Amino acid sequence: MREPVDVLIAEEVYAPVLEEIRRHEGRLRLKIIPRQERSRTLDLELLGDPEILMATFPPRNLRDLGRLRWLQLGSAGYEQIFDLPVVEMGITVTNASGVSDVPIAEWCLLMMFLFERDFRRVLDNQSAHLWDRDPKFQSELRGRLVGIFGYGSIGREVGRQCRALGLRIWVMNRSAIGRRNNRFLVEGTGDPDGTLPERVFRLDEMEEFLSPLDYLVLALPRTPRTEGILGEYHLRLLKPSAVLLNAARAELVEESALLAVLRENRIAGAALDVHYRFPLPAGHPFWELQNVILTPWISGSTGSPYYLQRLWRLFKENLGRYLAGAPLLNVIPPQELVREHRGTA
Numbered sequence: 570m571r572e573p574v575d576v577l578i579a580e581e582v583y584a585p586v587l588e589e590i591r592r593h594e595g596r597l598r599l600k601i602i603p604r605q606e607r608s609r610t611l612d613l614e615l616l617g618d619p620e621i622l623m624a625t626f627p628p629r630n631l632r633d634l635g636r637l638r639w640l641q642l643g644s645a646g647y648e649q650i651f652d653l654p655v656v657e658m659g660i661t662v663t664n665a666s667g668v669s670d671v672p673i674a675e676w677c678l679l680m681m682f683l684f685e686r687d688f689r690r691v692l693d694n695q696s697a698h699l700w701d702r703d704p705k706f707q708s709e710l711r712g713r714l715v716g717i718f719g720y721g722s723i724g725r726e727v728g729r730q731c732r733a734l735g736l737r738i739w740v741m742n743r744s745a746i747g748r749r750n751n752r753f754l755v756e757g758t759g760d761p762d763g764t765l766p767e768r769v770f771r772l773d774e775m776e777e778f779l780s781p782l783d784y785l786v787l788a789l790p791r792t793p794r795t796e797g798i799l800g801e802y803h804l805r806l807l808k809p810s811a812v813l814l815n816a817a818r819a820e821l822v823e824e825s826a827l828l829a830v831l832r833e834n835r836i837a838g839a840a841l842d843v844h845y846r847f848p849l850p851a852g853h854p855f856w857e858l859q860n861v862i863l864t865p866w867i868s869g870s871t872g873s874p875y876y877l878q879r880l881w882r883l884f885k886e887n888l889g890r891y892l893a894g895a896p897l898l899n900v901i902p903p904q905e906l907v908r909e910h911r912g913t914a
Contacts, residue, residue, distance in 0.1 A: 573598040574892070575636070577619035579626075580604050580643050581871075586881035596892055608649060621891065623884055627653060639891060641884055643871075645669060645722070646818065647901055648791050651908040662906060663887060663899040667753035668879040669869030670726035673816050676868035677727050677786050678734070680840035683862060684784075684812045685710050711735035716782040717766075718799075719817070720746045722753075724788035725760035732765050740766040741778050753883045753898045779806040784814060791818035793908055801826035807836050816842040816868040831858050842868040 578601045591599070600617055604625070611628040618636050625643035628634075631653045640655060642664045655662055683689065687705045694701050715731050717724045720742040728738050740746060746763035754761065770778040779785065785807060789795045799822045807813070813836060815822065824845050830836050838860035846853070848865065855861050870876070887897050 571596075574621060575617060575619045576600065576621040576888075577602065577617060577623070579622070579624035580880070581877060583877040583881040586878070586885050590885055590888060593888070593892070597888070604643075608653070621888070625649070629653075631655070632658065639663070639887075639897070641665075641887060643880055646790060647906065648818075650906065651793075656903045656906050661897065662901045663897050664901055665753075665880055665883060666722040666899045667755065667759075668876060668883060669873060670723050671755060671758055671875075672869035672873045673723050674726040674730045676816055676842060676864070677814050677840075678730055680814050680862060681710055681713075681715075681784055681812070684838055684840070685713070689862070712737065713783040714739060714781055715784045715786060716741065716778060717786045717788055719787065719789035720760075720763070720766070720769075721788065721790070722749075722759065723817070724786070725749075725763070725765075726758050727786050727788060728760050728765045729758060738766045739768045739770065739778060739782070741770045741772065741775070743772060745769075751896050751898050751900065753879075753886070755879065775803060776806055779803060780808065782807060782811050784812050787813070787815045787817045787821050789817050789821055790905075791820055792905060796820045797823050799823065799826070801829055804830045805835060809834070809836060811836050813839040815839065819843045819845045828854060831860055834860065836860075838862070840864075842866055 573596055575598045578599065581604050582601060590597070600619070602615055605611075605628075606626065608626045608629050610630045613633055616628060616634060619634060620636050621639045621641070622634070622637055623641040623643065626649055627640060631637070637658065637660055639661045640663070642650070642662065645664050645666045645668065647662065647664055650662065685708050687703070691706055711734060714737045716739045717727055718741045720728070720740045724740070728740070731738055746766070746769055748762050789798070797820065801823065804813070804822070804826055813822075813827075819841070827839065831839060840862045841855065842864045843866060849855065849863065855863060883898060890897050
């Protein structure tokens with residue numbers, strides 16, 4: 570009989586699922602340490618010699634974990650491990666894609682409603698005791714054209730929620746958007762078969778994709794090949810009434826380009842939940858722009874009410890698959906984990 574598999578958990582615990590996992594204690598040897606807020610070198614006595622690691626920020630001295638075979642991240646993004654030797658060590662990496670899709674998509678819809686009806690001005694009027702029935706305040710989202718750049722887990726849930734409200738959906742993606750297998754998904758969410766978009770565009774069709782959009786939603790991961798994927802040329806392809814929504818990663822858009830088109834009112838506005846610096850400095854010009862809505866990275870994160878439950882459900886499912894020798898959910902292709910790798914988005 571095989572020795573128990575050593576599992577190191579460096580995440581906040583969700584007790585109900587942990588107790589379910591403990592029922593496999595004969596096959597698993599669990600060790601729980603505090604969640605780390607950044608990657609740093611940790612004492613080997615603390616780490617042990619795990620075969621499985623659950624952590625958003627793995628230790629900098631990952632190479633010392635010679636038996637490590639599988640890393641479950643607590644985040645959908647994975648840029649924090651670009652400089653770690655996961656590929657060299659042959660470690661399978663899975664992310665938390667699917668865990669935060671619902672709140673992020675809801676944030677996108679909220680921002681669309683705020684811009685569509687100019688609701689900031691409605692609230693300003695309330696503070697000023699001003700009665701104003703501007704037709705803009707009575708506008709409708711139904712029938713608007715939403716472009717989703719990146720049709721992974723988050724993009725598909727944005728598409729589902731938009732479709733339910735009668736919005737039209739266009740998608741730009743680097744590959745076909747058919748059925749996605751072995752992905753974590755909250756039941757009843759997303760677009761598992763990839764059937765919701767009216768049209769799907771390639772990267773070389775950027776002008777045709779961007780020009781008619783009412784809302785552009787960025788749903789790409791940050792990788793070396795997606796950093797700066799939208800520059801000033803691309804932003805100026807959007808029509809003046811268009812709005813950019815970014816709850817993915819700030820670095821997808823060139824900062825100076827975004828500032829330029831917003832200052833010139835070349836586009837109607839932007840809703841930004843991700844930023845070029847954290848926290849956003851008080852003197853940053855984004856704070857002063859009246860056509861920008863800023864939120865402090867709260868669209869969907871560790872503070873979401875179902876984050877822990879969903880993350881641990883994913884981990885439990887993947888543990889069962891690992892022990893059974895079955896394919897894991899949310900495996901990140903090794904080529905995506907190398908900083909030097911470049912290609913299309």
